[in-house]
Amino acid sequence: MIDLSALREKPTLTGDRVRLVPLTGEHTDGFYASTRDEEVRRLTGRHRRFSYEEVRDWCATRRTRPDRLDLAIIELPSGRFMGGLSLDEVDPDNESAAYRIALSAIEFTGHGLGREATRLILSYAFDRVRLHRVWLNVYAFNMRAIAVYRACGFAVEGRLRDALLWDGRRHDALLMAVMENEFRKAML
Known part of the structure; x- marks a missing residue:
């Protein structure tokens, strides 16, 4: 049985090069900038451009959501905002949740920072929330x-054909999941 109180806790998780902290209004500027990066x-796959006010309101309300976990990714030691991640669509009956991550700029890719952030949140998801399965679309x-x-540890479970239309081209999305033992x- 999962522990839903672990979603309400809004923990800080620290690795060697990243720290995951509760997403709050103080992350609005960095989050907003990421929504502008093409x-x-x-x-x-975000076609819609959110207003600054929408992003500010969204960031400010993440701590009050007891049914999901939204964390900002902070680069260590600089303290720069790198992006955000979340566990949402939590299904207590089936002990599963969706995972989403977005780094705020291409400069943060290719250095293992997203991998470290993913491992930190998956450890929390399986150890503290006690989920069995975490899934995502990419x-x-x-x-x-x-x-x-x-x-x-994620494996492809399926393909959503022509799920994204971007600049006149259609792209498939992959459904991937990881079980606790696979992680x-x-x-x-």
Whole structure:
């Protein structure tokens, strides 16, 4: 049985190069800037441009949501905002949740920071929340993210054909998931 109180706690999780902290209004500027980055928008499939006020309100309300966990990714030792991640769509009956991560700029990719952040949140999801399964969608062209997910134990479970229309081209999305035992095996 999962522990829903672990979603209400809004923990700080620290690794070697990243710290995950509760997403709050203080992260609005960095989060807003990421919504303006064209490559970040393409990788996340976000067509809509959010106003500063919408982003500010969204960031400010994340701590009050007892049904999900939204954390900011902070680079160590600089303290720079790198992006955000979340566990949401929590299904207590089936002990599963969705995972989402978005780095705020391409400068943060390719250095293992997303992998470290993913491992930190998955450890929390399986150890503290006591989930059995964590799943995600990723666009098939995002090979770097797919490699990170595979390194953390995720496996492809399905394909959503033509799920994204971007600049006149259609792209598939992959459904990937990791079970607790697969994550533990990947961490050995």
